[in-house]
Amino acid sequence: MAHYRASDSKRGAVPEVPGERSVLDSLTVLVSLYEQPEKPSNALDFLKQQLGAAGEEMEETQALRQELARLTEQCEVLGEENKDLRSRLQRYEPAPDAPPPAAE
Template sequence: MAHYRASDSKREQFRRYLEKGGVMDSLTGVLVSLYEQPEKPSNALDFLKQQLGAAGEETEETQVLRQDLAKLRDQCDVLVEENKELRARLQRFETTPENSTAAE
């Protein structure tokens, strides 16, 4: 009987550990997502791994998306710099003395 209680105590500690770390919520969310899939995947374990981000190697689609993201970030950086330059040029034109006298 004492062995049974020790086992229950360890289980309860482990359960609290999983809850504290957010593991239970993550697993519950992924399982609910699997349940709500209109067409169940052929390999449920792969689905779980993918949803938890533990699929190991990236899929081809993920690699393409990462490359696209890198390109878009570069484009964004270029556009931000261009925007700064254009704002500075606009600021110079708005504050020239010629414009001040013409406005009066």
């Protein structure tokens, strides 16, 4: 007796990865870029924003910019402190290549 098996419509289809956009969604974004009356100045930023990657990246970028500003300020403060300490050290210790003071 032959058994009839209905064809599986999803057979051979590539399963979608959760959290990932499909190729069709990505192409739709490209079409929307093409149809824009005024093209954005930065197409890459437009694509990132439309695909949803811009939000996470912007938050991370903002945090990194804040950390960079803090570290730059700290580096300047430490540079000034280093310069001050070097000048104070020069007053108390002669340079290593300077001749020793003459004994009387």
